[in-house]
Amino acid sequence: MSEPLLLDYPSAAAALSMSRQALADLVYKNRGPAIVKLGSRTFFTPDDLKAWISQHRLAANDPRPVKLPAAVVEAALAPGKRKRGRPTKAEQLARAQHFETRD
Structure with missing residues (x-):
């Protein structure tokens, strides 16, 4: 059929x-x-x-880069404005991306 x-x-x-x-x-x-x-x-x-x-097909070894809003990146990297508690996932990703690009 x-x-x-x-x-x-x-x-x-x-x-x-x-x-x-x-x-x-x-x-x-x-x-x-x-x-x-x-x-x-x-x-x-x-x-x-x-x-x-x-x-929507992705290669197994080539994941899409995560694009974060600039406000989230700035808030995650601001030295004196850290809020209490565990950082959000967006803040963790922003910090990781920042330190990967610095090397």
Whole structure:
């Protein structure tokens, strides 16, 4: 039998190995695959799913660099303005990136 032309949410989510709600959330936030609207129903084409997967493919040894906002970097590196407690993950990453680039 041939491949279907359109997939609904449950079929597309199963093809992507994720829950229907996770796929719906990605589409709602405009971070998911392209959709096809027919009336009030939403569908996905297999080609759009494949294209979305290839856009998010990363090499195992080449992770994407984390871009932090300048305000977070400045707050993490300011000497006298450290707040009490454990630093946030963003502050830890900013500090690590700062010291990696200095070497």
